[in-house]
Structures are given as structure tokens and as C-alpha cells.
Amino acid sequence: MSATAAVLAAKGVALRYPGAPDPVLQGFDLSLAPGEVVSVLGPSGVGKSSLLRVLGGLQPPSAGTVSVGGTTLHDVHPRLAIAFQNPGLLPWLSLEKNVAFGLDFKRQPRLSRDELRQRVDEAISEVGLSHARRLYPSALSGGMAQRAALARCLARKPEVLLLDEPFGALDEVTRAEMQQLLLKVVADFRTAAVLVTHDIDEALLVSDRVLLLGGSPAQRIGEWAIDLPHPRDDHVSELGALRVEILTTLRAAIRRH
Ligand SMILES: Nc1ncnc2c1ncn2[C@@H]1O[C@H](COP(=O)(O)OP(=O)(O)O)[C@@H](O)[C@H]1O
Ligand SMILES: [Mg+2]
Numbered sequence: 001m002s003a004t005a006a007v008l009a010a011k012g013v014a015l016r017y018p019g020a021p022d023p024v025l026q027g028f029d030l031s032l033a034p035g036e037v038v039s040v041l042g043p044s045g046v047g048k049s050s051l052l053r054v055l056g057g058l059q060p061p062s063a064g065t066v067s068v069g070g071t072t073l074h075d076v077h078p079r080l081a082i083a084f085q086n087p088g089l090l091p092w093l094s095l096e097k098n099v100a101f102g103l104d105f106k107r108q109p110r111l112s113r114d115e116l117r118q119r120v121d122e123a124i125s126e127v128g129l130s131h132a133r134r135l136y137p138s139a140l141s142g143g144m145a146q147r148a149a150l151a152r153c154l155a156r157k158p159e160v161l162l163l164d165e166p167f168g169a170l171d172e173v174t175r176a177e178m179q180q181l182l183l184k185v186v187a188d189f190r191t192a193a194v195l196v197t198h199d200i201d202e203a204l205l206v207s208d209r210v211l212l213l214g215g216s217p218a219q220r221i222g223e224w225a226i227d228l229p230h231p232r233d234d235h236v237s238e239l240g241a242l243r244v245e246i247l248t249t250l251r252a253a254i255r256r257h
Pocket of ligand 1: 017020024042044045046051
């Protein structure tokens with residue numbers, strides 16, 4: 001795929017935190033196609049969150065470039081939306097006001113009142129929370145709060161969702177529901193996504209491609225295309241084989257880390 005067709009591209013990205021002796025990331029390349037879902041796996045502390053912050057314009061790389069639609073990224077960008085394990089809802093705002101808040105930042109194009117309401121309604125309905133729109137965060141379960149955080153991203157109609165272990169704190173059943181929701185959202189909103197996760201099964205269920213980060217500084221040490229239709233429950237043997245391969249590479253990376 002040519003770089004210009006990518007919605008998000010990283011070229012030779014390196015990151016060294018100020019004062020740190022060694023870089024965290026080095027020579028990282030990525031070309032994300034429209035609508036593509038890429039999962040990033042790797043040992044704890046390898047640099048997954050750092051990478052996601054660089055891809056989201058929250059952390060400038062110390063070398064290399066990140067570009068969105070062919071333009072170099074220098075700051076947060078209206079075509080990108082980021083969510084973390086902590087939903088980060090503001091406790092003094094209702095769910096719908098929290099979602100609207102996602103549209104209120106410096107580089108987001110200004111919307112009319114009607115457009116704003118429509119965006120917020122659509123996003124809340126997409127994540128199945130229309131009945132809870134007037135509730136405050138303290139009244140939401142962990143799964144509902146994470147749905148609200150996803151709605152806050154969707155209201156911005158992003159081309160790319162950047163997700164850092166978004167379901168990591170949820171119980172298993174809620175987590176499985178959220179994985180299905182992510183697949184629906186990506187299909188309905190035609191967004192691409194980069195999902196940082198420590199869960200190989202999650203990566204295998206939702207992504208088109210899995211990247212494994214390893215080493216210090218972190219680089220891509222493995223890459224697998226998951227060319228299977230959804231739902232993937234019918235492909236247990238193919239997924240099982242991939243799982244073993246990824247796990248073996250991951251274990252070797254953890255031993256070296
Ligand atoms: N803001 C920061 N300043 C300095 N060092 C950091 C910062 N954030 C992360 N690090 C360091 O970078 C490395 C990678 O961290 P991180 O990206 O959080 O890894 P992961 O998400 O894979 O667990 C760790 O050694 C961590 O201590
Ligand atoms: Mg992390």
C-alpha cells in the first residue's frame with residue numbers, strides 16, 4: 001500500500017524521554033489502511049503506551065514522523081481519537097455532556113448546535129447508552145463508562161481510533177461485549193483502529209493485523225495478518241495455531257526484556 005493511501009503512517013519513529021539514557025522506541029514504521037484494525041501486543045513496559053501517544057500526537061517523536069492523511073502530525077488531530085483504560089469521564093458532567101466534551105477542543109471544527117446534538121445522539125446510540133444519557137459517571141458501571149468513553153471518541157467521527165488497553169479493567173463478560181462493540185463501531189463508522197492490548201485472544205478476535213513489540217529500544221519483532229471473516233468463533237483451529245505462534249514469540253521477548 002502506498003504511504004499516501006494510509007490514514008495514519010509512522011516512519012522511522014524513535015522516542016527517547018528527556019533525561020533517560022536509552023530510547024524507548026526505535027525505527028518503528030506503520031502504515032494503517034482506512035478501516036484497518038491493528039493490535040499491538042508486547043511485554044509490559046516495552047513501550048506500547050508510549051507508541052500510542054506518539055501516534056496520537058500527544059508525545060512528539062525524537063526522530064521520524066507520524067502523518068495523518070499524508071500531513072505530518074504535530075499535535076492532537078481532529079481525525080484521531082484516543083481512549084485509555086481509565087475512561088476519564090468528568091464526574092460533574094452527565095454522560096451526554098461528557099460525550100459532547102469530546103467535540104470541544106482546539107483543533108476540532110466548530111459545529112452548529114443541531115450538528116452537535118446529532119453527533120452526540122448518534123454516538124451514544126451506537127454504543128447502546130441512549131437510556132443512560134442523563135446519568136452521571138458515578139451511576140455508570142465500568143462497562144458503561146468505557147462505552148461512554150468510546151462514544152466520546154465517536155462523536156468526533158474519527159478516521160482512526162487509538163485505544164490503549166481500553167477493556168483491561170473490565171470483567172470477562174463485559175470485555176467480550178466490548179470487543180463485539182468495537183467490531184460494530186469500526187464497521188458502522190468505517191474507522192481504522194490501533195488497539196494496544198495484553199490479551200492475545202482479544203487481538204486475534206478483533207484485528208486484521210497483529211504487531212508484536214519487543215526489545216529495548218522497542219521494535220516490531222513479529223507481525224501476523226489475521227485474514228479470517230467475522231465472527232471468528234468458527235475458525236478456532238486457525239486462531240489456535242496463530243495463538244501458539246504469537247505466544248511463543250511473546251514469551252521469547254519477555255525473557256529478553
Ligand atoms: N512520561 C514518561 N517519562 C519517562 N519515561 C517514561 C514515560 N512514560 C513511560 N516511560 C518509560 O518508557 C518505558 C515504556 O513505558 P510504556 O510505554 O508505558 O510501556 P507499556 O505501555 O508497553 O507498558 C518504561 O520504561 C517507562 O518507564
Ligand atoms: Mg501501557
